[in-house]
Amino acid sequence: MFRPEPMLIFRVEIPAEDESRFIEELGKYGISELIQLVPRPIGRTKIETDCERFLRQATRVEAILERINKILPEKGTGDIGSKIDVQISVENIGESAVMIEEIVNKYSIEVDKVCSEVEKLRETATWLQLLKPLGITHKDIGDREFTFVKVGLIKRDMLRRLDFYLSNRLIAYTHAPGVGEDELVAIIGLKEEKSYVNEVLKLLNFQEFKIVKEQLPESPSKAEEIIKENIDDYKKKLEKLRSELLELKRLLRKHSPEVLRKLSIEREKAKLWRSGGRTTIIGWIPKSKSEDLRKITRKVSAERGAVIFSEPDKSVEPPVLVSEKGPLRDFQLLMNLRGKPKYNEVNPTPIVAILYPIMFGMMFGDVGQGLVFVILGLLFKKMRKPFLGLSVRAIQRIGGILLYSGICSVIFGFLYGEVFLKEDLLSPILLSPLHDQEKMIVIALLFGVSQIIIGLLMGLINHIIEGNIFEALFGFQGLAGMIYYVGGVILAIDFVKEGMTLSVFRENLPITLTVLAALVTVMLAPIAEAVIKREGSIVESLMTGFSHTLEMFLGFLANSVSYVRLAALAIAHGALGIAAAILSQMAGSLGFILINTLVILIEGLSTLIQSMRLIYYEFLTKFYVGGGKPFRPFHLR
DSSP states (O other): OSSSOOEEEEEEEEGGGGGGHHHHHHHHHTTOEOOOOOOSSSOOOHHHHHHHEEEEEEHHHHHHHHHHHOOSOOOOOOOOOOOOOOOOOOOHHHHHHHHHHHHHHHHHHHHHHHHHHHHHHHHHHHHHHGOOOOOOOGGGGGGGEEEEEEEEHHHHHHHHHHHHHHHSSSSEEEEESSSEEEEEEEEEEEOOOOOOOOHHHHTTOOOEOOOGGGGOOOHHHHHHHHHHHHHHHHHHHHHHHHHHHHHHHHHHHHHHHHHHHHHHHHHHHHTTTTTTTTOOOEEEEEEEGGHHHHHHHHHHHHHGGGEEEEEEOOOOOOBOOOEEEEEEEEHHHHTTTOOOOOOTOOOHHHHHHHHHHHHHHHHSHHHHHHHHHHHHHHHHHOOOSSTTTBHHHHHHHHHHHHHHHHHHHHHHHHHHHHHHHHHSSSSSSSOOOOTTTTHHHHHHHHHHHHHHHHHHHHHHHHHHHTTTTHHHSSEEEEEHHHHHHHHHHHHHHHHHHTSSTTHHHHHHHHHHHHHHHHHHHHHHHHHHHOOOOOOSOOOHHHHHHHHHHIIIIIIIHHHHTTTHHHHHHHHHHHHHHHHHHHHHHHHHHHHHHHHHHHHIIIIIIHHHHHHHHHIIIIIIIGGOOOOBBBBOOOOOO
């Protein structure tokens, strides 16, 4: 729970003919991450290329179907047309991939052609409708012996400029409402003016109506009828194509998992070492799963296979597997934002799972509003669809954080005697933050001090785990730093109690000297380490010691004072209760509901962020490094 799972390096040797079956069995268990033993060849193997080529066709089919659905938004029955006759063999994936790609190419060309024709016909039908208010037909458009007629759309605010350019010339124009902000314009003039008109229209972004008139009868109504018939014919073609493509999609879906499986196995096989008819497989495995690997080796190769396990060397950074369960899994989300813990590092998730909701409750103690967060958390936990770009798993984990934070808010609400910002419904069990402000600040500071001490203790444990005893004893995040901080806190408490008189330091001389000794130790520790290890210069070590001392002196003080925000937000929440009472007197129940809603949304979000900030910057900085490489087991689904 407090440490990543212990990892082992395994080495398996089996006959080369067993490697495919071994990798497949390994993928079924999903317990190991293989190490690349040979340089990865540039590019991909032929099988990888063929598998990827095959899988890519499913995406292309989806895109083609989307193109059809834009023309035919209504869903077809899927019964029109004959079913396609395609035989797919995963064993001969290369031939199957080429065949499927050729089929998809054929459908892509055919669908593009039909859809383009439908779009052209629909555009022509739209133009024919637009021409009616102008009193002209499609046959009137074009060049005559001495004149020309142009029809098209122009932005409404360009009409004045058009009028300016065409005035005082042998050109006439008329216009009628077009589409949206566009105006339909018909221009007639002598042929010698045509080149001038073309230049003007180019400047004004004129969208000209072009039509092959010979394809349509002269009568607009007959033309519209023919267009409709042609569109209906094309739609029937598209229905047939859609039916065949849906069948192809079904076939691709049926075989895609098997192809994906083959691709995954091929990628893992590229990591193996082969020599003299034997295959060597090396990788990482959780210690608890080592017996499973022995079973796989015996199952595949019997006595011909061998497996050896070894502890990782200190110079190697093993991958990290953190197996959290229950509520801890939800709070792992907060830790993932800071990165996985390193292999030889304490996993702080269990402590964060306790501290985070407690801090939220301290700042947002309210029985009623806490219950709202509990309900929100339960709703999020039950969600089964992505929301606001977040995956289902992320939403459910956020729901868990809201749930436990809400429970703590309810508990502190009883301690504070607050229900939906009202203080007259319950008597406070512990205190009222608004009326016992000094007491609230003291509790917040003591909580902060305790949290920082826990952080320093975790840092000390990390150094011991790493075998860095020198840093564990004399570092500013080790025993020396902890002695300095605890002693400093004791002196600070006495200093405040005695009216802030300097005599406190003389009266507590042993503690004062211990604190100063710890301060000097931290400053000189890097120099001593450099001398002992004969690494680095004295000047560099002195600068390091000085920066550590400064960090310890100022940083610890700033970190401790930062926890005052626990009291500040609790007091602010109580003050908002006064505002709620005033507003409810002025606006009744509506005002009371409004201010509670705003507090839940704004202050609730702010409190969640502040809790996260205290965890990240005041607590984790005392010991947490992070940056561990996550364990990614090979798993065949």
